[in-house]
Amino acid sequence: MRLVYVLDTNDLRLAGEFWTAALGFEPVDVPNRPYLELKDPNGRWPDLLLQEVPEPKTGKNRMHLDMVVPDLHAEVPRLLALGAVHREGPVEEAHHRVVVLADPEGNEFCVIDHLTGGGTAR
Known part of the structure; x- marks a missing residue:
């Protein structure tokens, strides 16, 4: 598979x-x-x-991509410059900092970095 x-x-x-x-x-x-x-x-x-x-596209995505990155403060501006749109954040949840962006057509995705410890994102 x-x-x-x-x-x-x-x-x-x-x-x-x-x-x-x-x-x-x-x-x-x-x-x-x-x-x-x-x-x-x-x-x-x-x-x-x-x-x-x-x-x-109508409504919220039922599935989305998470981009786990080493430097949220560098990655978010890079993606915005490519045409992404800021939707939410940054917010902290479960040892992660999360920013929700959307591609140029409105498909949401998350940009995430680890604050401390391990675990998985959303």
């Missing part, structure tokens, strides 16, 4: 540019639209498959 994350988008080019830069992944040409595959060049993380859909 291989796990792949799929994210719906209305603008495949815009979403591809954002998530490629945000994650440091490389785009892989998929012969047939409506898909764009993004791969971790080091093979550590599951692929992110962007799927172009006609309907706009």
